[in-house]
Amino acid sequence: MTHGDVFGLLAAGLVVLAVVRLLTAGDLVRRVIALNIASGGVLMVLVLVAAHSEPPDSVLHALALTGIVITVSVTGLALVLIRRIESPEHGEQPHDNEVPPDADHDDGPHDEHIQGAHGGGP
Amino acid sequence: MGVLLPMLVLGPLGGAVLLALLPARIRPWLTVGLAAALGAAVVVLVGVVAVGGVVHYQVAGWAPPLGIELLVDPFSAAMLAMTAGVSLPVLIYATGTELVRGHEAFWPLVMMLWSGLNAVYVTADLFNAYVALELMGLSAVALVILGGSSAWRAGLRYLFIAVLGSLLYLLGVALIYGQTGTLDMVGAGEVLTSGTYAFTALVMITAGMALKTALFPMHTWLPAAHAAAPSAVSPLLSALVIKASLYLLIRIWFTVFGGAAPTGLPTALGVLGCAAVVWGNVVALRQDRLKAVVSYSTVAQVGYFFLLFAYLAPALDAPAGSTQEQVALAAWTGVLVLVFSHALAKAAMFMAAGVLAIAHRSDNLNDQVGAVNRMPGTVLAFAAAGVVLAGLPPTMGFMGKWQLLQASMVGGQWWWLAVLLGGGLLTLGYTARVVRATFDRPGHAGRDQPRVVPVRMPAMSLMLTVTAVVLGFLTLPVAQFLEPVLPAGALP
Numbered sequence: 196m197t198h199g200d201v202f203g204l205l206a207a208g209l210v211v212l213a214v215v216r217l218l219t220a221g222d223l224v225r226r227v228i229a230l231n232i233a234s235g236g237v238l239m240v241l242v243l244v245a246a247h248s249e250p251p252d253s254v255l256h257a258l259a260l261t262g263i264v265i266t267v268s269v270t271g272l273a274l275v276l277i278r279r280i281e282s283p284e285h286g287e288q289p290h291d292n293e294v295p296p297d298a299d300h301d302d303g304p305h306d307e308h309i310q311g312a313h314g315g316g317p
Numbered sequence: 318m319g320v321l322l323p324m325l326v327l328g329p330l331g332g333a334v335l336l337a338l339l340p341a342r343i344r345p346w347l348t349v350g351l352a353a354a355l356g357a358a359v360v361v362l363v364g365v366v367a368v369g370g371v372v373h374y375q376v377a378g379w380a381p382p383l384g385i386e387l388l389v390d391p392f393s394a395a396m397l398a399m400t401a402g403v404s405l406p407v408l409i410y411a412t413g414t415e416l417v418r419g420h421e422a423f424w425p426l427v428m429m430l431w432s433g434l435n436a437v438y439v440t441a442d443l444f445n446a447y448v449a450l451e452l453m454g455l456s457a458v459a460l461v462i463l464g465g466s467s468a469w470r471a472g473l474r475y476l477f478i479a480v481l482g483s484l485l486y487l488l489g490v491a492l493i494y495g496q497t498g499t500l501d502m503v504g505a506g507e508v509l510t511s512g513t514y515a516f517t518a519l520v521m522i523t524a525g526m527a528l529k530t531a532l533f534p535m536h537t538w539l540p541a542a543h544a545a546a547p548s549a550v551s552p553l554l555s556a557l558v559i560k561a562s563l564y565l566l567i568r569i570w571f572t573v574f575g576g577a578a579p580t581g582l583p584t585a586l587g588v589l590g591c592a593a594v595v596w597g598n599v600v601a602l603r604q605d606r607l608k609a610v611v612s613y614s615t616v617a618q619v620g621y622f623f624l625l626f627a628y629l630a631p632a633l634d635a636p637a638g639s640t641q642e643q644v645a646l647a648a649w650t651g652v653l654v655l656v657f658s659h660a661l662a663k664a665a666m667f668m669a670a671g672v673l674a675i676a677h678r679s680d681n682l683n684d685q686v687g688a689v690n691r692m693p694g695t696v697l698a699f700a701a702a703g704v705v706l707a708g709l710p711p712t713m714g715f716m717g718k719w720q721l722l723q724a725s726m727v728g729g730q731w732w733w734l735a736v737l738l739g740g741g742l743l744t745l746g747y748t749a750r751v752v753r754a755t756f757d758r759p760g761h762a763g764r765d766q767p768r769v770v771p772v773r774m775p776a777m778s779l780m781l782t783v784t785a786v787v788l789g790f791l792t793l794p795v796a797q798f799l800e801p802v803l804p805a806g807a808l809p
Contacts, residue, residue: 217481247495261444272476276462276469280470
């Protein structure tokens, strides 16, 4: 078994385990971590494909970096949302769909969303 | 004219930054103005493509493989036009009341979403498509959670699904790059050889995109997210966002893989599509909330789009002028016309549902009693949109279904007929159920003092519906515009 095979199996295993966990876990933070591990597995495949050529293909390294940036912004957005969902004052009380959130208090996190997505922009 | 292509992505992105910095008071009409300018640019681009064919642009003058290539052919031009044609009326609708947009962050976020959608349609590069998908997905999630605390859970679930779908896509792209050494879609298509390696990539990408397009049975996130989103966001999600992943899937299948697919995969997609039509429609019939009915209707309509793969795959190696070529041509134009008619009709339906929900302070079907007298235009828009979705003549939906019926008859694939016709009947069923709920009922007074809704809101909904009906008469030029990019490899 070559190094490539070992890392290939490792990456595939990471992706499969993480996707199963992402779809089955009940706890929200666990699901964010599973998403990060799945993304780690996919990026490992990118690096592995890059290592096939000599010298290693730098295009794929750049892609992996972009992938990391996108994963970070997604994780940030997910964590902000989870904090809001699980915060005591916002609990799970039923709301009318058409009621807007309290416009003045919610400014901060929305700005973060905008920046988060910019981080992954082209 | 190539410089228009990066402008279609950078324009709305810059607009989003600008809008986020400006005070909320001036955002609404400034956004509408920006949208009108973007719409004008798209009209010019469609004209250029119709006259001169494909438009290319190389960012900063760098040629592939190092540079980023942008490309617009008639298929992508039509998708750009669909995006602009739905976004502009939705934005005017959103100026009506704050209740339909949830929060003033709506304006910059819509522009960012638009930038992501345009980026998906103009890119000729596999990896930039991934970045565009993520830009689109993040803006869409942020727009969903503007629906208030009841939308947060649905938004988070949508985020997980959207990112998982993109990751599967990225895995497929890595495998394609590993074999071809290029990220250019056309270039990769020329080098790619079929085999286990390539088919693994295709299966990954198909799974990822089917997840993001909400193909049955991977659809459960869609009704939750689309129903919980603010009423001006749901039409954008249902009409536009799911189409971007569908577009990319069609590109990958036919531009990169040239239609080569593992035996059984196209049929499997067709069967899942049929299941989606039946399941989505039946569940839509059983909902008691307006926006849930419309959301499940989207699940059903997505099923029709996936029939494309089942129709086209057998025709790929056929000689020119054969029966299979006719089948491919009819299925291709049929499905695309259905995609466009769904965009118009579904946006109109969600907008009408939003008007009813706001007027009655509830989107429960039982609270809509008497709406047909108070707001006949809104109920008419909803009903007519249902007729377009069901595919009755002379609407655009009928023209699309007619092409698919012909494809089935000519190609001898008669078994899809039952689904095409039965799905239409069920669509009429849930539309009629909603319309009946708006009639006066003896012993039911209806809601007291419904809110007054600005006239432009139902007017925009009605306008989109009328467009979907009128375009039924203009299907021939639309089909001729799209014909040259018929993706089947063996066809001219």
